[in-house]
Amino acid sequence: MAVDRREFLKIAGASAVLALGGKEVVDILVPGEVEASMKDLPIGQEKRWAMVVDTTKMDDNLIKRCQEVCHHIHNVPDLDSPKEEIKWIWEDDYEHTFPEQENEYVAEKIEKRVFPLLCNQCTNPPCCRVCPTQATWQREDGIVLIDEHRCIGCRFCMAACPYGSRSFNWGDPRRVMEDDQLKKLNPDFPANPDYPTRTKGVVEKCTFCEERLAEGKLPACVETANKIKKGALIFGDLADPQSEVRKVLRERYSIRRKPELGTGPNVYYII
Amino acid sequence: MLEAAFKGSKKYWSWLIFLLAIIGVAFACYLYQFQEGLRITGMSRDVSWGFYIAQFTYLVGVAASGVMVALPYYIHDYKAFGRITVLGEFLAIAAVTMCLLFIFVDLGNPVRIMNVIMYPTPHSILFWDMIVLNGYLILNILVGWNVLSAESKGIHYAKWVKVLAYVSIPWAFSIHTVTAFLYAGLPGRHFWLSAIMAARFLSSAFCSGPALLILICLVVRKVSKFDPGKEQIRTLAGIVAYAMLINVFFYLLELFTVFYSQIPEGMHPYIFLFKGLEGHGRMVPWMWIATFFAALSLILLVVPVTRRNEETLVVACVSVIIATWIDKGLSLLIGGFTPNPFNRITDYWPTKPEFMIALGVYAVGALVLTVLFKIAIAVKEEVRA
Numbered sequence: 001m002a003v004d005r006r007e008f009l010k011i012a013g014a015s016a017v018l019a020l021g022g023k024e025v026v027d028i029l030v031p032g033e034v035e036a037s038m039k040d041l042p043i044g045q046e047k048r049w050a051m052v053v054d055t056t057k058m059d060d061n062l063i064k065r066c067q068e069v070c071h072h073i074h075n076v077p078d079l080d081s082p083k084e085e086i087k088w089i090w091e092d093d094y095e096h097t098f099p100e101q102e103n104e105y106v107a108e109k110i111e112k113r114v115f116p117l118l119c120n121q122c123t124n125p126p127c128c129r130v131c132p133t134q135a136t137w138q139r140e141d142g143i144v145l146i147d148e149h150r151c152i153g154c155r156f157c158m159a160a161c162p163y164g165s166r167s168f169n170w171g172d173p174r175r176v177m178e179d180d181q182l183k184k185l186n187p188d189f190p191a192n193p194d195y196p197t198r199t200k201g202v203v204e205k206c207t208f209c210e211e212r213l214a215e216g217k218l219p220a221c222v223e224t225a226n227k228i229k230k231g232a233l234i235f236g237d238l239a240d241p242q243s244e245v246r247k248v249l250r251e252r253y254s255i256r257r258k259p260e261l262g263t264g265p266n267v268y269y270i271i
Numbered sequence: 272m273l274e275a276a277f278k279g280s281k282k283y284w285s286w287l288i289f290l291l292a293i294i295g296v297a298f299a300c301y302l303y304q305f306q307e308g309l310r311i312t313g314m315s316r317d318v319s320w321g322f323y324i325a326q327f328t329y330l331v332g333v334a335a336s337g338v339m340v341a342l343p344y345y346i347h348d349y350k351a352f353g354r355i356t357v358l359g360e361f362l363a364i365a366a367v368t369m370c371l372l373f374i375f376v377d378l379g380n381p382v383r384i385m386n387v388i389m390y391p392t393p394h395s396i397l398f399w400d401m402i403v404l405n406g407y408l409i410l411n412i413l414v415g416w417n418v419l420s421a422e423s424k425g426i427h428y429a430k431w432v433k434v435l436a437y438v439s440i441p442w443a444f445s446i447h448t449v450t451a452f453l454y455a456g457l458p459g460r461h462f463w464l465s466a467i468m469a470a471r472f473l474s475s476a477f478c479s480g481p482a483l484l485i486l487i488c489l490v491v492r493k494v495s496k497f498d499p500g501k502e503q504i505r506t507l508a509g510i511v512a513y514a515m516l517i518n519v520f521f522y523l524l525e526l527f528t529v530f531y532s533q534i535p536e537g538m539h540p541y542i543f544l545f546k547g548l549e550g551h552g553r554m555v556p557w558m559w560i561a562t563f564f565a566a567l568s569l570i571l572l573v574v575p576v577t578r579r580n581e582e583t584l585v586v587a588c589v590s591v592i593i594a595t596w597i598d599k600g601l602s603l604l605i606g607g608f609t610p611n612p613f614n615r616i617t618d619y620w621p622t623k624p625e626f627m628i629a630l631g632v633y634a635v636g637a638l639v640l641t642v643l644f645k646i647a648i649a650v651k652e653e654v655r656a
Contacts, residue, residue, distance in 0.1 A: 082617075083315040092613060099614035100536070126458055132397035133386040152386050153309075153379020156397055158319040162459025164612040168319060168379065170310035200308035201379025258612075261458040 047141040048238040049121065049208055050266040051222070052245050052254065055113055057232040063091040063116045065228060066221035070206075073220050075190040075197045077176040086167040088206040089118040089221055097269075098257065115269060116221070116233075119144065119165040119206040120257065123264030127157035127166065136203070142266060143208050153201035162261050165205050172200040208235075238266070272423055275649035276642045282494075283645065290638045297631015300624040301376060309379055312625040317617035318608040320377070322629050327373035329600035330366045330636075331404070331450045332472065335480035337363030337411055338443030339510055345436050351506065355488065355499045357422075357647050360415035362484055365640035367408040367446075372632045396452045403445045410439040415643075423650040447472040454607065462540035462607045465528075471521045472599075478514035479595040481507045482588040489585065491644065497651040508584050512572035515591055519565055522598075540606040543616065551616045554605060561597035564590040 070076070070089050079085060094106065097115040125144050127136050135150035136157050158166045174197055176182040176189050190197045195211065198204055209219035217223070218235055225232040236245035245268075254268040304311050314321040340359030343349035375381055392398045414436045421428035448469040454460070455468035465471075485507050488499035529537040544554045568590035570577070577583035610616050621629070 083313075084310055085316055096613040096615060099612075102535075130395050130397065130457070132392050132395040132401070133383075133390045134392050135386070135390075150383070150386055150390070151380060152383045154374075154377070154397060155319045155379070156395070156453075158316075159454075159460065159608075160457050162457075162612055164317070167316055169308065170312075170314070171308040199380075200310075203379075258459060263458060 047240075048123070048266070049142055049213070050236065050238040050245050050268065051118075051208070051219070052234040052248050052268045052270060053116055054232055054234065054248075054270045055115055056270065057225075057229045058091075058114050058116065060091065060114055062225055062228050062232060063089070063114055066116060066224050066233075067091075069220045069224045072188075073192045073195060075173075075192055075195055076204075077173045077182070077189055078185045079171075079173075079176070080182060080185055084170045086169065086173070086204065088167075088204075089116055091116055098255070100258065100260075101255075110271065117163075117165070118221075118267060119208075120163055120263065120265030120267045121206075121208055123266060124262060126160040126162070126263060130156040130160040132156065139210075143210050143213075144205075145207055145210065146203055146205065148196070148198055148202045148204065151202040153203070155203065157203055162258055162263065163265070166203050167205060168203050169198050169200050173198050272420055272646050272650060275646045278649075279645060283641075286641060287638065290634045290641070293634040294631050294638070297628050297634065300627040300631070303624060304376070304628060305381070309377075311622060313620050313622045315617055315619065317611040317615070318605065318619035320604055320608070321619055322604075322621040322625055323373045323377035325600045325604040326629055326632065327370050327377070328450060328603060329479070329596055330369045330373065331446055332476035332479045332595065332599060333483055334363040334366040334370070334407065334446060335443060335473075335476035336366070336484040337407075337480075338440055339477055339481045339507070340484070341414075341436060341443075342440050343506070345433070346440065349506070351500065351502050354651075355484075355503050357415050357419050358488065358491070358499065358644065359481075359484055360411045360418075361643040361647060362480070362487065362640060363411045363443075364408060364415065364643060365636045366480075367404055367411070368639050369632050369636035370404055371408070372635060373629070376628055376632065396449060396456065400446075400449050400453060403442065403449045407439070407442055407446050410435055410442055414439055419647055419650055422654060425654070444473065447476045454603070459612060460607050461534075461536040463603075465525060467521055467524060471518065471525075474514050474518035474521055475595045475599060476514075478511045478518055478591050479599075481514070482511045482591040482595075485511065485588050486585065486592075487640075487644070489581065491648060495648045495652060497648045497655065504581065504584070505579060508572065508578050508587075511588065511591060512578060515565070515568055515572060518595070519569060539610055539614075543609050544602050544606045548610070549616055551609075551618055553618060553620065554602060557597050557601060561594045561602070564597075565594035568594060 067087070067089050071078075071087075074088060076086050076088055091114045094110050094113055094115065095102065097117060121142055121144050123142060125136075125138055128134075128138050128144060131137070132154060133150050133152055135147045135152070136144060137147075138144050153168070155168055158168060174190075176186040209217070209221075212219060219233075222233040222235040234244050234248055236243040238245060240246065248270070249268060252270045254270045256265045256268055259265065312321060312323075337360045340352045340356045344352040344356050375384065378384060387398060387401055414432055417432045418428045418436075421432075451469035451472040454463035455465060457463060485504055488504055488507075492498050526541065529541055539548060542548050543551065544558045546552075547555050568587045571583050571587035571590065572578050577587065605619055608617075608619070
């Protein structure tokens, strides 16, 4: 996953343009980093990607739209079966997003609120600890990825993930192109020819859109959410005190899912 | 010695053909699974391990039949067990073979299985489980086969065999411990997250393995001229009695911690299993059947008269097997995944092809066991004749 200098400068250039565009939630690159690249410092060494969800801005439609875009660009098929379901981002209510925060008298507005769920890109990921082939591993910038060409499909990572973030290809996802019923649900599968489809027997999950980050773009859900409601999802570098995520976490109260397990989840929920 | 496997009565051959027929059907089911993927099973996103891994877990326990005869014989110089150490070791070979097959059929990408060796990962417990299971298999093959072949030649087995036999004893402890560690180190799976898990695996192994060995010894006495011995069976029964007592005691320790602390995450899986949760109660009858047979086995094993009477001992051993199978071969896995991380319940039950594949693996185990026992018994009959 190494990014060479030429590629890095390309990303840096593209991002600088974006930044000049004044998009305030964009803080993928700060000026100091171009300098870092000159000094041959590896990219990502001082980065820690995180997402902040402003739950006050969440609604069914917004999360649904994020899921549509995400699943579309990542060729995630709709298999029309809860048993075989593959999902990278989805929604649930307060009670099931934070089951250990169970509170009969929780404020009505929170009880009715919806929350987006996705891989927490844990700082201390149990999935990577248990994988017997290092097919799932953590990048220097904290993103947890899966090598779908190495995964043996033992599903130990699914047992280890306390967030239910991982999906398994119980069957061949490409069968949606042949099956008449499924074809109707997935008319344009694979929608994104630049992104691989998966094979049967491998695990997959949200990647914080690492392929978009590499091009200096924001994760697709963040971009989509902000088009609908500005500041609904905020993405950035926790290691940079000036970043938007740090700023918003400084100012507002946030919680994470199951922080008591010591996994260090990097998705924050502003309540 | 191998030639003994090819000479047998009509009954022997019909049994083998029967097993091969089951294996044939199961293999067809496996090809179907290989083609379609694991979607043909009842497993899901929420219950992502099922019947296969549960059978693997149970059978690791059965492999303890080896160490429970080897330990008294080699460490305590309990001579009587010399007669049946090979039988215990051969049962362990069959059990570990089934374990490895159950892991194999559970893989989404079985053709990539060598990745576990090509990318060795010491921080993964599965990596260590691969080492200890394969190691235990090899140890038992080497020790069992060489001891038996020495016996057939009427000589004492070589010194290196004895060294390996000693090694196999602590090694046996490792297979139960490491298998328990697969479960006991996962954050957020409260049903498994228990320091006593490895101890529970050891205790249930030390009763379920020898219980099956007792039953097989009694079959051997019936179908052959070799008698494994009254004293041997009596001593094994004592081992089963102690191990089952400890096993049930450990389970009660879990129940105390969970229900006295009243932490919901701890209680939910147990309530789901024994009482049903939010209308999901498929496991409830199974759990009470297990409870009944655990209690029955304890009564029959603890009371000296029923333990020493071979007829009631059979009932006790069958009860131990039913109780430990429901515990390890069913409820440990399903309970561990229920409720899911969102505190929701997804039901799981094996499908027909899934069950058939599992049955096929058991048939392979029975085949391996039959052939190995046939050889062992032929040698023993010959030596005694």
